[in-house]
Amino acid sequence: xxxxxxxxxxxxxxxxxxxxxxxxxxxxxxxxxxxxxxxxxxxxxxxxxxxxxxxxxxxxxxxxxxxxxxxxxxxxxxxxxxxxxxxxxxxxxxxxxxxxxxxxxxxxxxxxxxx
Amino acid sequence: xxxxxxxxxxxxxxxxxxxxxxxxxxxxxxxxxxxxxxxxxxxxxxxxxxxxxxxxxxxxxxxxxxxxxxxxxxxxxxxxxxxxxxxxxxxxxxxxxxxxxxxxxxxxxxxxxxxxxx
Numbered sequence: 225x226x227x228x229x230x231x232x233x234x235x236x237x238x239x240x241x242x243x244x245x246x247x248x249x250x251x252x253x254x255x256x257x258x259x260x261x262x263x264x265x266x267x268x269x270x271x272x273x274x275x276x277x278x279x280x281x282x283x284x285x286x287x288x289x290x291x292x293x294x295x296x297x298x299x300x301x302x303x304x305x306x307x308x309x310x311x312x313x314x315x316x317x318x319x320x321x322x323x324x325x326x327x328x329x330x331x332x333x334x335x336x337x338x339x
Numbered sequence: 340x341x342x343x344x345x346x347x348x349x350x351x352x353x354x355x356x357x358x359x360x361x362x363x364x365x366x367x368x369x370x371x372x373x374x375x376x377x378x379x380x381x382x383x384x385x386x387x388x389x390x391x392x393x394x395x396x397x398x399x400x401x402x403x404x405x406x407x408x409x410x411x412x413x414x415x416x417x418x419x420x421x422x423x424x425x426x427x428x429x430x431x432x433x434x435x436x437x438x439x440x441x442x443x444x445x446x447x448x449x450x451x452x453x454x455x456x457x
Contacts, residue, residue: 255443259445264449266343266430266432266450267430267447269445272444279443280443280444315384319443327374327386329386330376330385331383333384
C-alpha cells in the first residue's frame with residue numbers, strides 16, 4: 225500500500241539553527257499539505273500545495289518558515305532560525321484530486337525538538 | 340471560520356465493550372466532509388471513517404460507526420467490541436467542500452485519548 229514518506233523522523237536542534245524536513249507524497253497525489261501538531265493538540269495547517277503552487281500559506285510564519293515543491297512531487301519545509309516554540313510534530317499529508325472527498329493520507333511525521 | 344470541538348480529553352473502555360467519542364463543529368456551510376482519524380502513540384495518523392454531509396445515512400466501517408446529526412452539528416464515533424489496538428488519540432476533523440483558499444484544509448479538534456483496559 226502506498227504511503228507518504230517523511231524524513232527525518234526525529235530532529236534535535238539548538239535555537240537559531242536551520243532545520244529542514246522532507247516529504248514524498250503518495251504517487252499521483254497532486255495536493256500536499258504540511259501541518260504542525262503541538263503535543264496534545266490537533267494538527268494545524270501550515271501550507272497547502274496544488275502541484276508546485278502554494279494555494280494556502282496563511283498560517284505559515286513566513287519570517288522564519290519556507291516551503292517548496294519545485295517539481296510538484298516531493299516537498300521541503302524549512303525553518304530558519306528555529307525557536308524554542310517550534311518544538312512540535314510536523315506532519316505531511318497528500319490527497320488525490322480524483323477522489324471526491326479528497327481524503328488526506330498522513331506520513332509518520334518529523335518530531336522536532338529545539339533546545 | 341469553522342471550528343471543531345471534542346469535549347472529552349480522555350475516555351476509557353473495557354476490552355470488548357462499546358465506547359462513543361463526541362465531536363461537535365460549527366460551520367455556516369451546507370456541504371462538507373467530516374472525518375475521524377486515529378493516532379496511536381508514536382505512530383502515524385490513519386483514517387478511521389469519513390462522512391459526507393449531504394448523505395443522510397451514517398457511515399460504517401466494520402466496528403466503527405458514526406452518528407451524524409447535521410442540524411445539531413454533531414458527529415460522534417462509536418467503537419464496538421473495543422480491542423487493545425484501538426488505544427490511541429482520536430481526532431475529529433472537518434473539511435469544506437466549497438471552493439476558495441480553505442478548500443482542502445482539515446480543521447481538527449483537540450483530540451480524545453482512548454484507553455482500552457484488558
